Amino acid sequence: xxxxxxxxxxxxxxxxxxxxxxxxxxxxxxxxxxxxxxxxxxxxxxxxxxxxxxxxxxxxxxxxxxxxxxxxxxxxxxxxxxxxxxxxxxxxxxxxxxxxxxxxxxxxxxxxxxxxxxxxxxxxxxxxxxxxxxxxxxxxxxxxxxxxxxxxxxxxxxxxxxxxxxxxxxxxxxxxxxxxxxxxxxxxxxxxxxxxxxxxxxxxx
Amino acid sequence: xxxxxxxxxxxxxxxxxxxxxxxxxxxxxxxxxxxxxxxxxxxxxxxxxxxxxxxxxxxxxxxxxxxxxxxxxxxxxxxxxxxxxxxxxxxxxxxxxxxxxxxxxxxxxxxxxxxxxxxxxxxxxxxxxxxxxxxxxxxxxxxxxxxxxxxxxxxxxxxxxxxxxxxxxxxxxxxxxxxxxxxxxxxxxxxxxxx
Numbered sequence: 108x109x110x111x112x113x114x115x116x117x118x119x120x121x122x123x124x125x126x127x128x129x130x131x132x133x134x135x136x137x138x139x140x141x142x143x144x145x146x147x148x149x150x151x152x153x154x155x156x157x158x159x160x161x162x163x164x165x166x167x168x169x170x171x172x173x174x175x176x177x178x179x180x181x182x183x184x185x186x187x188x189x190x191x192x193x194x195x196x197x198x199x200x201x202x203x204x205x206x207x208x209x210x211x212x213x214x215x216x217x218x219x220x221x222x223x224x225x226x227x228x229x230x231x232x233x234x235x236x237x238x239x240x241x242x243x244x245x246x247x248x249x250x251x252x253x254x255x256x257x258x259x260x261x262x263x264x265x266x267x268x269x270x271x272x273x274x275x276x277x278x279x280x281x282x283x284x285x286x287x288x289x290x291x292x293x294x295x296x297x298x299x300x301x302x303x304x305x306x307x308x309x310x311x312x
Numbered sequence: 313x314x315x316x317x318x319x320x321x322x323x324x325x326x327x328x329x330x331x332x333x334x335x336x337x338x339x340x341x342x343x344x345x346x347x348x349x350x351x352x353x354x355x356x357x358x359x360x361x362x363x364x365x366x367x368x369x370x371x372x373x374x375x376x377x378x379x380x381x382x383x384x385x386x387x388x389x390x391x392x393x394x395x396x397x398x399x400x401x402x403x404x405x406x407x408x409x410x411x412x413x414x415x416x417x418x419x420x421x422x423x424x425x426x427x428x429x430x431x432x433x434x435x436x437x438x439x440x441x442x443x444x445x446x447x448x449x450x451x452x453x454x455x456x457x458x459x460x461x462x463x464x465x466x467x468x469x470x471x472x473x474x475x476x477x478x479x480x481x482x483x484x485x486x487x488x489x490x491x492x493x494x495x496x497x498x499x500x501x502x503x504x505x506x507x
Binding site (some may be wrong): 126127128129148151152154155156158159160161162163166167169170176179180183184187188 | 332
């Protein structure tokens with residue numbers, strides 16, 4: 108019992124130890140050692156460092172872009188693998204964080220673009236089924252044809268315009284949501300939707 | 313419908329933990345870490361697990377700190393986290409407002425003798441010092457002062473376990489993993505008696 112405690116007063120009596128400060132020569136001679144120099148990291152540990160430092164904020168960024176946890180997880184892993192492959196190209200002093208954000212945004216935009224393409228195909232397929240089922244309604248036939256043409260032409264728009272207009276029209280999102288998903292400003296989102304609309308109107312005879 | 317910040321954070325952590333498992337094989341309990349720059353003793357890295365503080369160490373920068381701790385805890389994912397409670401305690405310490413700590417720390421990765429030495433060291437009050445031989449005695453082996461010195465050198469949680477309060481019997485400072493000038497600064501800051 109007693110041995111598990113410091114011998115209180117007796118220990119801190121006038122006989123207790125006092126420490127002597129360093130002499131000037133000692134102090135200047137002291138190396139500011141912060142531990143032994145570590146050998147270089149292996150590849151897996153380098154990915155671990157990137158994930159530790161930036162994983163959480165990239166996960167947030169990706170979740171906001173794609174609105175789906177499983178997809179975000181998949182895209183984060185993809186981002187990390189791409190980053191790791193390109194790591195040697197990142198010079199010392201470069202902004203690692205901004206660089207990772209850029210990779211993540213591209214990975215997410217690619218995903219959204221692929222999904223948009225898929226949705227366009229489904230959309231066309233659906234219209235064709237509708238048309239077949241309701242063959243005597245010529246008005247409806249005509250409307251379906253026009254919609255199909257519209258989706259095909261949306262599919263032919265430049266990437267960012269296509270994503271923006273799809274999010275606006277198909278997902279019925281507000282501009283700030285579009286901006287968040289595309290990783291751009293609200294103004295840029297609005298501009299992309301505007302350009303897409305203008306182009307679609309122009310081409311309609 | 314907006315998610316609460318907490319739900320959001322939980323989902324983000326799950327995504328990162330899954331990425332750690334898939335890409336690095338680290339599937340253990342997450343270690344949370346943060347860096348404190350501009351303290352009077354330089355930059356320090358802090359790491360905490362679910363059973364308490366695991367690491368406080370003087371480091372040049374975040375990368376160096378991570379290299380060291382990633383190696384040491386090879387099966388655990390790491391997450392950057394504000395660790396506000398630890399930070400606040402250290403801020404109070406450095407500002408001199410409160411020199412003692414109520415933080416839990418985790419020494420379970422160390423051998424039993426080293427754990428006893430560090431637990432004995434944790435009981436030395438601020439403003440006081442003890443000799444290597446005395447902490448060795450407290451840890452159950454009065455003649456093991458060199459081993460006690462080694463244990464203190466392996467102290468994973470500098471400052472919070474005040475290994476800087478252990479000096480030589482003749483009053484000279486002895487050694488310090490973070491460099492003797494840090495040891496001296498800490499002792500002076502705590503108002504330890506000079507010989």
